[in-house]
Amino acid sequence: MAETSGPAGNETLLFLTDDQLRKGIEAMFFAYRGFTADPDRILTVKGYGRAHHRAVHFINRSPGTTVNNLLSILGVTKQSLNRVMRTLIDDGLVESRVGTRDKRERHLFLTERGEALEAELSTAQRNRMRAAFRQVGPEAVVGFRQVLEAMMDTDMRHHYARLREAGE
């Protein structure tokens, strides 16, 4: 099915064949399952879902972030996010403070209990990632991140980069 490298252009483009690309696609599929498996188990026990994990993660990364900012990072509708935030706030994991400058905005913070959940989830997720990183070494990790970054949509890459600035 239409190899990428033409018959005359076979320098070292063998990594761009359809077969190689398909391997990459399947690797993403299977790896993402592993990536979410550990947090998912914890969440199920506590009666939460992946959506709660995502919210808690990004609030932890950018304490005081607004709902709108969170919406654009997560890429869901406000109604969908609101349902998740509602349970997190009611359960005392997230605090929503009315903005001081602009009182329409709500600034989101994790409570102590929220931080505890975040820590539990991210520890589990980091453990798996650490094991993988350690196993393959630093050069592979660089390549891993380069490919992922190149695969993002541009707006997501901006979010990714913005989080970098703060987290460095």
Add this chain to the structure above:
Amino acid sequence: MAETSGPAGNETLLFLTDDQLRKGIEAMFFAYRGFTADPDRILTVKGYGRAHHRAVHFINRSPGTTVNNLLSILGVTKQSLNRVMRTLIDDGLVESRVGTRDKRERHLFLTERGEALEAELSTAQRNRMRAAFRQVGPEAVVGFRQVLEAMMDTDMRHHYARLREAGE
């Protein structure tokens, strides 16, 4: 929060810090969105979802595969898969043939129309992956796949490897 490298063990383990791991986690999150974005758009138009894509993909990879095998690859319940398969079969994208050796089994094949959809979806997904691969070069791609493989659950790694054998 508990750096991995102790104060005395700082050879070159800086790629295992919590901060580096968190970057990897966020990269996975944002990249997976990009990874699925193009097929998702196509699927929405045609009235299908990601679940249909997965089924069609793996049937294409292993024509004649059984329902049970597909279940263990996809990691869902038979009821969930059945709902998806039902629509694919009714729409004439997948054919289900009773097994010859073991007549309890159903062997799954894509029809011409099924192959056409698969081609459309995988072309879109490959295009993005190809652009990413090309941009970062072959060494990065090797690292990418190494990390992903190390991140899989063992049983998924087996599926991944088995698909490799057939597809090489």
Add this chain to the structure above:
DNA sequence: CTTGGAATGTCAACAAGGCTGACATAAACT
């Protein structure tokens, strides 16, 4: 000062795609 629009919350309804449990059938195995 009024008004438009932005930021947020909320209600309702719906769909996709997971899940469990129960039951049915046919074929294979013992």
Add this chain to the structure above:
DNA sequence: AGTTTATGTCAGCCTTGTTGACATTCCAAG
């Protein structure tokens, strides 16, 4: 003959996404 396996299906539930509508609050421009 009885059990296990492979599959299908019905019913019902949950999470998490969607759209549409409407209320509130408040900044900012005219």
